Amino acid sequence: MVAAVPVAEAAGITKRFGSTVALDGARITVEPGQTHALVGRNGAGKSTLVSVLTGLQAPDAGTVTFGGEPAPRLADRDAWRRRVACVYQKSTIIPQLTVAENLFLGRHARGRAGLIDWRTLRTRARDLLRTWSVDVDVRTPAGELDVEQRQFVEIARALSFGARFIILDEPTAQLDAAAISRLFGRIRDLQEQGVTFLFISHHLQEIYEICDTVTVFRDARHILTAPVAGLPRAELVAAMTGDGAAESARGRARAADPSAPAVLAVDGAALAGAYDGVSFTVRAGEIVGLAGAASSGRTELAETVAGLRGADAGTVEVAGVRPRPGSVPAALRAGVGFVPQDRHHQGYVPGMSIADNGTLTIPGQLGRRGFIDRRRRDALAEEMIANLAIKTPGPGLEVSGLSGGNQQKVVMARALASDPRVLVLINPTAGVDVRSKEFLLGKVEETAESGTGVLIASDELDDLRMCDRVLVMFQGRVVAEKTSGWHDHELVAAMEGVDLDV
Incomplete structure (x- = not known):
């Protein structure tokens, strides 16, 4: 054969x-x-x-x-x-075009004088959809x-x-x-x-x-x-995770105090198409992970805490205050620091200096009546540069001139500038070199030890290893909670919705 x-x-x-x-x-x-x-x-x-x-x-x-x-x-x-x-x-x-136009874009049937033969186009589109059993009106705008x-x-x-x-x-x-x-x-x-x-x-x-x-x-x-x-499912997950599958995750050097007060409380939060019925707390000095695949809802939930999104139901409480849903300024006033998922589009203004980017969240500390004291701004920026080990000739350099790791440090500096009660990070080490990655995660642990609650939304195991506990999200719901000491293959299996016992 x-x-x-x-x-x-x-x-x-x-x-x-x-x-x-x-x-x-x-x-x-x-x-x-x-x-x-x-x-x-x-x-x-x-x-x-x-x-x-x-x-x-x-x-x-x-x-x-x-x-x-x-x-x-x-x-x-x-x-x-x-x-x-x-x-x-x-x-x-293309949402502005009809289904028929999208199906034969660039291949329109032509009639006399080279004009589009719309009747033939729609007939061809209907025949195509009928052949492959797609029940859609070819005249419908694709955006609908x-x-x-x-x-x-x-x-x-x-x-x-x-x-x-x-x-x-x-x-x-x-x-x-x-x-x-x-x-x-x-x-x-x-x-x-x-x-x-x-x-x-x-x-x-x-x-x-x-x-x-x-x-x-x-x-x-x-x-x-x-x-x-x-x-077997366990073998598939092991193949994905590699030799580390049998090793325990490295826990924090110092565990969080279980009697510390809650600085973040999410109760019954729901957002259509993203997550539903999510409740959890983060205590002062605790690092909590939100793990899950890209479509799990973890990113949308973290953005809700940071004020980028407003939940349809439920509440978000930061240090006893319920900031107005969907308001970044309200979340900032309540005590939220935020490192977004995409530093290039959400994290910094590339044409602005390190000093301006790093102090965007603290205008009140830069001068009176809305005027910026440049010396005060630059002094604060110098402290940030030293604290985050940002490699730069000075605070006046545009952020676009920095390496990826140093750009992410500027974003972290801005998040920490307001001395937040809660620090929210989404994929905080994405696209940075190994040395910057280790430094940033060390800074996160240092921040938690100062009493700040930390929420890390990520699917990167290295980001999650330092967490006191990890909440695993799948299809918009929290499906598991893993305390420090979890195994890579167990966490990945939960994130992928796989039951290893099957």
């Missing part, structure tokens, strides 16, 4: 970005008719592999083939679309579609180019349980019609529900490919 030719195969793929190795001899083979899962922790190389498989980037080394034939030249986009398509978590549908409908339209558009290999990148992240069930039903139907899928998800229980084969990447390398049915 002749073995089937793989729908897609990547072998020996290496890709570097400067000194960063994004893929190191990675490989994957996707057989026809499968739904093949690709999993791995953040930074494992999944997104880079997708960019190589879809022709957005050329590998530095290695080969890509489709149906046994070499991948097209990068410039031949039509040839790539006939072989592979990716439906991303962030929709590429829900997430599930947009995904089905994007899948139909991909199939219209001729591709029978579809990459689904976190397709369930914004869907409820009923929509996920319908999506999985549609995937199975399309499989029967000869469509092959590469399924990328942080929710490992979905891998066991819909996928035939799973490939694990870790640290830019291929670790494992195995049939899903014969792979």
Whole structure:
């Protein structure tokens, strides 16, 4: 019996970005008719592999083939679309255009004088959606579609180019349980019609529900490919976490005082589409982690505490005060310091100096009647620079001129400038070098020892190791609480929604 030719195969793929190795001899083979899962922790190389498989980037080394034939030249986009398509978590549908216009964007039927033949366009769109059982009115503006409908339209558009290999990148992240069930039903139907899928998800229980084969990447390398049915959940998680899976997390050198007063109390908090019924407290001097995948609700919950979002229900109380929901100034007055998820867009103003960025939260300390005393500002900035070990020739340097690690230190300095009662951090060490990472986490522990309560929302294990306890969120709810001394594989399994006892 002749073995089937793989729908897609990547072998020996290496890709570097400067000194960063994004893929190191990675490989994957996707057989026809499968739904093949690709999993791995953040930074494992999944997104880079997708960019190589879809022709957005050329590998530095290695080969890509489709149906046994070499991948097209990068410039031949039509040839790539006939072989592979990716439906991303962030929709590429243009909301201002109708469904029909989105389906055949750039391929409009033309009539006399070169004008668009709208009747033919809509007929072709209806035929396409009917072929792939997508029940959407082609005249509907795409902006009126829900997430599930947009995904089905994007899948139909991909199939219209001729591709029978579809990459689904976190397709369930914004869907409820009923929509996920319908999506999985549609995937199975399309499989029967000869469509092959590469399924990328942080929710490992979905891998066991819909996928035939799973490939694990870790640290830019291929670790494992195995049939899903014969792979115990514990082994899958161990492959993702590596040798550290059997080791306990390093706890804090000094445990929090269990009798200390609560400085943050969240009670019954709910925000539509993000989290529901969340309650917890953080005591003075305690470091509490909020762990979970990107769609778990951890980021939205932390942003609610910081005033970037207002909860639909429930309360947030900071040191006995309930700040106005959705108000950053109110949260700041109540005693919240905040390090946001994206320092480039939320953390600092790149054209402003270190001194101005670091003192944005304390204008009242810089002078009277709204006037800034520059000497006072620069003196405070010098203290911040020394305290955070920011490498700079002086406080007047624009933040854009600093390295990533030093930029993050400026953001941390601003968060600490107001002597907060509660310090909220989201992915505080993302995109910084190892030395800066260790320094920042040490500063967080030092801040907690001074009596500040700390809330760290992250999916990075190194950020969570220092926590006194970690609250694990999954699909908008707190599903587990881990005290210090947890094992990597236990925490990752809880974050991914996997029951290791199954």
